[in-house]
């Protein structure tokens with residue numbers, strides 16, 4: 001099924017990408033499709049979902065979009081069921097959907113805190129458990145959680161305490177699930193990106209630009225296109241002996 005000459009090939013595999021409607025998730029879906037996978041896109045924005053699905057289909061990728069709010073456990077169960085119904089199998093889950101509230105700690109409201117934790121941590125847990133149960137039954141499957149450099153360090157002056165805490169928790173949840181499910185042939189890894197220009201990252205604000213450009217060894221932001229191959233790597237047999245890892249892709253920012 002998979003091209004044995006190319007361990008990065010995903011032919012015959014089915015990937016589910018949460019938050020596949022824009023930003024990094026859209027880029028990850030494209031790259032997984034280009035590597036040969038069929039792709040199920042999840043997200044709430046139906047217009048964007050349809051647009052991305054149409055673009056991928058135009059590129060020859062077997063794709064479907066399903067309107068899903070990952071904070072609703074019933075939606076997540078439906079996402080697994082419909083993936084199996086539509087594609088006949090499910091091999092890869094990319095927990096990419098995310099939310100951020102930029103505010104100093106004393107200004108964070110209970111609603112801000114809950115919203116960030118609901119999307120970034122609780123939903124990652126719900127999706128991982130739902131799809132992980134299937135992967136454990138199948139004795140195969142891989143989960144990629146999109147963490148952040150903000151789960152490794154606190155990046156001043158970008159005050160976002162809930163986001164930072166949620167991403168640190170995602171990294172450790174990754175290790176916990178990898179430890180439990182490795183014996184069943186299920187791998188769980190995280191990718192910790194640095195700044196990539198999307199709706200979420202205010203990279204054009206001068207204070208972020210200055211802070212980042214001066215301190216990142218590569219002296220620039222990353223792009224979706226150079227991050228996506230890392231997801232393909234973690235999804236593919238090229239990383240078959242890697243589980244419980246947090247792969248940092250941040251231009252070297254957190255290295256010193």
Ligand code: NDP
Pocket residue numbers: 018019020021022023024025042043044045046048068069070071095096097098099119146147148149192193194195196197198199200201
């Ligand atoms: P965007 O804001 O551009 O996209 C967020 C995505 O998450 C959208 O597709 C959105 O889909 C989806 N989403 C949000 N809430 C929900 C929900 N309740 N249910 C389903 N989908 C949801 O962000 P990015 O692309 O920048 O971020 C993607 C991931 O990468 C996040 O986890 C983020 O924390 C992480 N990251 C990003 C970095 C960056 O610099 N951009 C750096 C480090 C990590 P919809 O609106 O259709 O629901």
